[in-house]
Amino acid sequence: xxxxxxxxxxxxxxxxxxxxxELANYKVDTAANGKQGVEMAxxxxxxxxxCDIMMPxxxxxxxxxxxxKNESLKNIPFIFLTAKSERGDFRKGMEMGADDYITKPFxxxxxxTAIESRLKKAALLHKKFDPASVQPAVxxxxxxxxxxxxxxxxxxxxxxxxxxxxxxxxxxxxxxxxQKGKVKTFKTNDDGKELTVGLFGEGDYVGYTAxxxxxxxxxxxxxxxxxxxxxxxxxxxxxLLRANKEVARQFIQMLAQSVTDREEQLVGIAYNSLRKRVxxxxxxxxxxxxxxxxxxxxxxxxxxxxAHIAGTxxxxxxxxxxxxxxxxxxxxxxxxxxxxxxxxxAALLN
Numbered sequence: 092x093x094x095x096x097x098x099x100x101x102x103x104x105x106x107x108x109x110x111x112x113e114l115a116n117y118k119v120d121t122a123a124n125g126k127q128g129v130e131m132a133x134x135x136x137x138x139x140x141x142c143d144i145m146m147p148x149x150x151x152x153x154x155x156x157x158x159x160k161n162e163s164l165k166n167i168p169f170i171f172l173t174a175k176s177e178r179g180d181f182r183k184g185m186e187m188g189a190d191d192y193i194t195k196p197f198x199x200x201x202x203x204t205a206i207e208s209r210l211k212k213a214a215l216l217h218k219k220f221d222p223a224s225v226q227p228a229v230x231x232x233x234x235x236x237x238x239x240x241x242x243x244x245x246x247x248x249x250x251x252x253x254x255x256x257x258x259x260x261x262x263x264x265x266x267x268x269x270q271k272g273k274v275k276t277f278k279t280n281d282d283g284k285e286l287t288v289g290l291f292g293e294g295d296y297v298g299y300t301a302x303x304x305x306x307x308x309x310x311x312x313x314x315x316x317x318x319x320x321x322x323x324x325x326x327x328x329x330x331l332l333r334a335n336k337e338v339a340r341q342f343i344q345m346l347a348q349s350v351t352d353r354e355e356q357l358v359g360i361a362y363n364s365l366r367k368r369v370x371x372x373x374x375x376x377x378x379x380x381x382x383x384x385x386x387x388x389x390x391x392x393x394x395x396x397x398a399h400i401a402g403t404x405x406x407x408x409x410x411x412x413x414x415x416x417x418x419x420x421x422x423x424x425x426x427x428x429x430x431x432x433x434x435x436x437a438a439l440l441n
Contacts, residue, residue, distance in 0.1 A: 092116065093117050094118040094136075094138050095112055095120070095138065095140070095141065095206065096120045096132055096139070096140045097121045098127075099143045100147060105121055105123070108141070108172075112206075120135060124148040124149060125142070125148055125151065125154040128140075128154055129149070129154055129157050129158065132158065132167075133161070136164065138167070138210060139167065139168045139206060139210055139213075140154075140158070140167055140169050140170070141170045141206075142170070142171060142172060143171075143172050143173055144172075151171055152187060155169055155187050156187065168210065168212070169190050169191075170191040170192070170205055171191070171192045171193065172195065172197075173194065174194065174195040190209050190212075191208075191209060201249060204248075205248065211246055238331060238335070238341075241327060242321045242323065245268070245323045245324070246321070247319060247320070247322070248319070249318075249319055250314045250320060252315065253313065253315075255311060255313050256297065256298070256314065257312050258308065258311045259279065259310055262301075263307070263308060263325060264324075264325050266296060266328045267298050267312070268323060269292060269294065269320055270319045271293055271318060271319040272293070272314060272317050272318025272320075273292050273314070273316035273318065274290075274297055274315065275287050275289065275290055275291070275315050275399075276289035276291070276311065276312045277289075277310060277312075278310045285399045286402055287400040289349065289352075296342075296345070297312055299342055299346070300346060300349065303342060303346055365401075365403060368401040368403060369397075369407075369408060369411040370415075370437075370440060371401070371440055373430060373436060374437055375400065394408050394409055418435075419432065420432050420435055
């Protein structure tokens with residue numbers, strides 16, 4: 092039976108969460124503050140730790156700091172459990188080495204899924220995926236199958252809409268593969284204005300540019316539709332790149348295409364009319380995402396997000412969408428944008 096240490100100062104949350112975990116067949120140890128939690132971890136080493144951030148005596152950051160300095164505890168999967176959802180808290184926790192971050196209130200499924208994916212990842216790490224074993228695996232799998240296997244054997248996380256995956260300025264430690272859902276990458280200027288620089292859907296990889304560059308993230312990534320992501324360890328990914336030329340070639344091509352797309356986006360923002368920029372944003376969304384049962388493209392996207400893609404103000408987006416609707420290029424039902432005339436809309440780009 093897997094042992095989980097739950098550190099939470101709120102009695103009701105601690106008791107309810109412990110009950111959920113016990114029903115899921117976990118052995119649960121509970122602590123009411125950070126100091127007690129560290130002492131319990133040293134006495135009975137858990138398989139996974141769930142820890143609140145804001146606590147008396149020793150907060151969650153202090154707990155994580157002490158655990159990561161202890162040889163016997165530093166590799167234990169660690170999940171922050173907190174009511175705080177600001178980006179600064181998310182960024183600080185992940186940079187300190189937290190494996191995941193669950194925001195209260197949370198569902199039973201969200202909690203158990205996060206735990207299961209972390210335990211699965213920890214079990215895979217024990218197999219010690221070393222450089223000597225990479226080449227035979229690649230030769231046996233052939234071409235890009237080794238990459239598929241790396242994705243399949245990676246931990247899986249569920250991310251709710253609006254959740255930040257990583258922030259601009261962070262150092263990359265993971266590669267993300269989208270199994271389901273939609274993700275955007277964006278940059279923010281000093282005044283807080285956003286510009287969406289990338290859209291990603293099922294089958295796409297996110298966060299590889301910073302890894303290939305060996306630098307920091309130049310943009311932030313956020314979920315725009317509930318998503319299921321495979322979380323690939325950076326070291327495993329880099330070993331595969333060195334050993335498999337086909338995988339390396341694929342990511343080089345993806346990187347080159349990304350540079351081309353951004354150049355075209357900047358030219359469009361600088362020189363295209365508002366109508367053309369909005370039409371281009373809709374066409375881009377249509378290419379990235381699927382159509383409905385009637386063969387029409389439709390998507391629930393906030394007008395603010397669409398404005399970030401088109402590089403314009405939200406008010407301008409609303410006005411232009413109204414014009415497109417009057418011209419029967421699109422329809423809008425319950426907030427969803429439905430493209431009715433793909434050819435005429437695409438013709439606006441010429």
